Amino acid sequence: MTPTGIEGSLARRLRLAGIFLLVGLLVQAATLAAPTTPPTFLLFALLGVPLVLVGIVIYLISIVTHR
Amino acid sequence: MATLVHYAPALIALLAVVLIAVILLRPAIAAALGGKMLAFVALFLLPLLATAIGSASHVEGSKSTRFCLSCHVMEPYGKSLKVDDDSALPAAHYQNKRISRDEACFTCHTTYTLFGDVKAKIGGLRHVYVYYLGTIPKKIELYQPYQNRECLHCHGGARSYEGNETHAEVRQDILSGKTSCLECHDTIHDVEHVANAKMWNEEESK
Numbered sequence: 001m002t003p004t005g006i007e008g009s010l011a012r013r014l015r016l017a018g019i020f021l022l023v024g025l026l027v028q029a030a031t032l033a034a035p036t037t038p039p040t041f042l043l044f045a046l047l048g049v050p051l052v053l054v055g056i057v058i059y060l061i062s063i064v065t066h067r
Numbered sequence: 068m069a070t071l072v073h074y075a076p077a078l079i080a081l082l083a084v085v086l087i088a089v090i091l092l093r094p095a096i097a098a099a100l101g102g103k104m105l106a107f108v109a110l111f112l113l114p115l116l117a118t119a120i121g122s123a124s125h126v127e128g129s130k131s132t133r134f135c136l137s138c139h140v141m142e143p144y145g146k147s148l149k150v151d152d153d154s155a156l157p158a159a160h161y162q163n164k165r166i167s168r169d170e171a172c173f174t175c176h177t178t179y180t181l182f183g184d185v186k187a188k189i190g191g192l193r194h195v196y197v198y199y200l201g202t203i204p205k206k207i208e209l210y211q212p213y214q215n216r217e218c219l220h221c222h223g224g225a226r227s228y229e230g231n232e233t234h235a236e237v238r239q240d241i242l243s244g245k246t247s248c249l250e251c252h253d254t255i256h257d258v259e260h261v262a263n264a265k266m267w268n269e270e271e272s273k
Contacts, residue, residue, distance in 0.1 A: 011094045018091045025080040028121050032077035036128025037137045038195045052114045059110040
């Protein structure tokens with residue numbers, strides 16, 4: 001156990017998932033705050049959504065593999 | 068209230084961002100049961116919700132006339148909605164408010180690009196790619212001939228359509244698609260002559 005109270009590998013994965021989600025959600029929020037145009041739509045669909053999905057997958061893997 | 072609804076998807080995403088930031092700064096909270104639940108909400112539920120609502124919001128936004136006409140190549144089509152010519156079908160629909168002016172393109176092209184099925188949406192993304200990184204064709208054409216259902220979803224069942232003798236003669240052919248509405252109503256987006264056409268002045272007509 002690390003001083004944080006959770007295992008180091010789990011903490012690392014949670015942090016990695018969090019970073020993907022953070023960046024993805026910020027991209028999504030930025031495109032949603034602006035009027036929908038082809039560039040904002042593309043940014044949302046091709047950058048924001050994949051980053052969030054990768055973050056979710058990393059998070060799910062981290063909790064499923066954690067003992 | 069309308070503003071809040073408009074920004075709700077972005078606000079949900081920002082709420083998730085704040086909660087994720089808390090977990091990133093203090094991962095130890097994920098050790099306790101409450102922390103685990105917070106992590107589940109912040110790292111799974113809220114991002115999923117934000118993505119789903121955000122996708123719906125963007126697809127809805129892509130129905131706007133402004134969205135379609137934001138591409139330079141669509142400018143002549145936008146102008147063709149404002150030509151001063153009663154016989155021009157898109158212009159007559161747009162100017163007489165037979166269709167919503169805010170969703171003028173979508174109303175008559177419901178299956179086109181981002182508005183249609185998955186295949187159409189992929190085609191729509193390809194359009195954006197071609198627009199920014201590819202070569203735009205000189206003449207823009209629909210992938211498939213214009214379908215009568217686009218007209219009939221409004222005109223079907225309407226007295227002016229059903230009571231018309233000419234329509235009655237070819238009703239079955241129109242329904243089956245054998246006869247296109249555009250065979251008779253053939254003044255569509257005349258983009259080749261729109262630059263020199265007389266334009267409708269919306270302000271003067273008020």
